[in-house]
Amino acid sequence: MDTQSLQAFLAVAEAQSFSRAAEQLYLTQPAVSKRIATLESQVNTRLFDRIGRRILLTEAGHLLLPQAKRILSAVEDSRRALANLSGQVGGRLTLATSHHIGLHRLPPILKHYTQHHPEVELDLHFLDSEFAYQGVQDGTLELAVVTLAPHPIEQLHVVKLWRDRLCFVCAPDHPLAHAPALTLEILCQYKCVLPGAMTFTRTLIEQRFAEAGLTLPVSMATNYLETLKMMCSVGLGWSLLPEGMIDDELAELAIDTAPIHRPLGYLVHTNRTLSNAARKMIDALETTMEKG
Template sequence: MDTQSLQAFLAVAETQSFSRAAEQLYLTQPAVSKRIATLESLVGTRLFDRIGRRISLTEAGHLLLPQAKRILLAVEDSRRALANLSGQVGGRLTLATSHHIGLHRLPPVLKNYTQRHPEVELDLHFLDSEFAYQGVQDGTLEMAVVTLAPHPVEQLNVVNLWHDRLCFVCAPDHPLAHASILSLEALCHYKCVLPSAKTFTRTLIEQRFAKAGLSLQVSMATNYLETLKMMCSVGLGWSLLPEGMITSELVELKIDTPPIYRPLGYLVHTNRTLSNAAIKMIEALEG
C-alpha cells in the first residue's frame, strides 16, 4: 500500500472533493482519481460514493480512514527520526498558535528562531487553542503554543510557560467604572462580553463565578481578544482581558476575588518523534 495513494485518499476524505484534494496535493484531478482507483483496486472495494457532485466515504472508506492516518503518521515519524540523525535543523515545522499569543508573546521568539535556523520552513497556523489541541492530537500539527486546557489531555505533553492575569475591565463611562471595590455578584447584574462558550479561557472565568453560585449575563462573545477589547471600550459590557491589553480606553475594576490567571504554553504529542526543528523551537520558548 503506497503512501501516495493513502495521501490522496485522506485529501479526498477531508475535502470531500477530488478537485480540492488535487489543489491540496499540487496534482491534477486525473492524477488524484488514478491514485484512488489504484487504492480501491488494492483493497478490493470502493472507498467513495460519487453521487452527482457529492463525494462521501463508503463503509470501507470509514474503516480505512483511521488506519491510513496511522500509517502516514508512522512513515512521517520514521522520516523525522532518520533526518534527526544528521543533526541538521531544517525542513518544515508545523506550528499553531492563538492570535493573542502570536501577537503578544511569540514575535521575539520567532525572530530569534528564524535568524538562528534559516533552513527551517515555518508553517505557522493561527487557530483557537481548542482546535490547536485537536491538531496536535491527530498529528496534523507538530506542536502548538496556546492557552492551555484547564484539565490534562491524554497523550499530550503540555508545558506551562507563562501566566496571563485576566483583569476585570469596563469602559470609562460604564456604571461600574467609579466603584471602589465590587463583588462578583455585583458584576452579574450587568451584561458582559466574553470569549466564546467552551473555550479554555471562558471555562476558567465561568468556574470562578460558578463556585460562588453565580451566573453571568453574556451579551456577546468572540474568540478575538482585540474585538472583545473594542466591544468593552464602547460600553457593550464589562469583560476580562489580559493585563498587557489594558490601555486608557479601559478602566480596570477592583473585584473582591483572587486574581484569575490563564496558563499559556506549548504542547506536543507524547508518541511523536519531534523533528530537530521542533526541539530547537522548544529550546527557544524555554530559553
C-alpha cells in the same frame, strides 16, 4: 498501498472535495482522482460516494481513515527519526498557535528562530487552542503554543511557559467604571462579552463564577480577544482580558476576588518523535519561560 495514495485519500476525506484536496497537495484534480482510483483498486472497494457536489466517505472509507492516519504518522515518524541522526535542523515544522499568542508572544521568538534556522520551512497555523490540541493529538500538528487546557490530557506532554492575568474591564463611560466596592455578584447585574463557550479561557472564567454560585450574563461571545476588546471598549458589556491588552480605551475594575490567571505554553504528543526543528523551537520557547 503507497503513501501518496493515502495522503490523497486523507486530503479528500478532510476537505470533502477533490478540487480543494488538489490545492492542498499542489496537484491537479485529475492527479488526485487517479491516486484515489489506484487506492480503491488496491483495496477492491469504493472509498467515496459522489452525491451531487458532495463527497462522502463510504463505510469502507470510514474504516480506512484512522488506519491511514496511523500509517502516514508512522512513516513520517520514521523519516524524522532518520533525519535527526544527521543533526541537521531543516525540513518542515508544522506549528500551531492561538491568535493572541501569535500576535503578542511569538513574534520575537519566531524572528530569532528563522534567523538562526533558515533551512526550516515553518508551516504556521493560527487556530483556537482547543483545535490545536486536537491537531497535536491526531498527529497533523507537531507542536502547538496555546492556552493550556484546565485538565491534563492523556498522551500529551504539556509545558507551561507563561501566564496571563485576566483583568476585569469595561468602557470608561460604563456604569461599572465608577461603581465602588465591586463584587462578582454586582458584575452579574450587567451584561458581559466573553470568549466562546467551549474555550479553555471561558471555562476558567465560568469556574470562578460557579464557585460563587453565579451564572454569567453573557450577551455576546467571540474567540478573538482583539474583537472582545473592541466590543468592550464601545460599551457592549464588561469583559476579562489579558493584562497586556489594557490601555486607555478600557477601564480596569477592582473586583473583590482573587486574580484569575490562564496558563500559556506548548504541547507535543508523547508518542511522536520530534524533529530537530521542533526541538530547536522548544529550546527557543523555554528560554522565555516565566518563573513561578
